[in-house]
Amino acid sequence: MSRPSQPKLTTAEHNGVSVIQSQAHANVTASSSSLQQVPQLVPANPSAGGGKALPPSKMKKPHADKDSDEYRQRRERNNLAVKKSRMRSKQKAMDTQQRVNELKEENERLEAKIKLLSKELSVLKDLFLEHAHNLADNVQPPAGADGSSPAPTNGQ
Template structure:
């Protein structure tokens, strides 16, 4: 037995079946409208999230910039302090410049 096929548009539009066809079309039209509204809402939510993340990213980039400047200042302060006090045993055998440069390079790699 061959599979049943739905009525063709021609069969549905003729006579008493036109009400059934109209109901199906109306239901389909409502489903399409709901789908489009849902899709538009999802797109708007996504765009809103993108904008929010961009703002957060800008804030974080400014924070990184500020902390990098602070780190540079503290390194200079440390070096000035270390050179003023001379090598009083604590820093013997340690190349402070190399240590600070290595620290800076590893910080830049993490960015």
């Protein structure tokens, strides 16, 4: 009894994912040759968790030699970027502190203005009440015996 021929498997790696393709032998019968073989995706590293492919930004790159020009250039660019980022952060903190100081000064100035205007309002209220009281004292009582106002005359 002859053993059924197993398909030949080839593996190609692409972006961290292995693609397994089967190739049928040449002696496959005509009826089965009409079936297409579908490639299967299998993670290149089975322990990489769940079979999900990593995006290109998360893929591990081969470590460059620390003595290479490329490595030194990347380190230099990174050091400049870090220095620039820290300078921007310090400048932002200084700008924020300056704004805080300006707002505190403005707040103190406005509070002093409120006190001044409150005093002015109090003085004006007192003057108004005094004036209103004086007007009420200067009003003559009506001339009628029953307290009613006198009869109007026609100017004769």
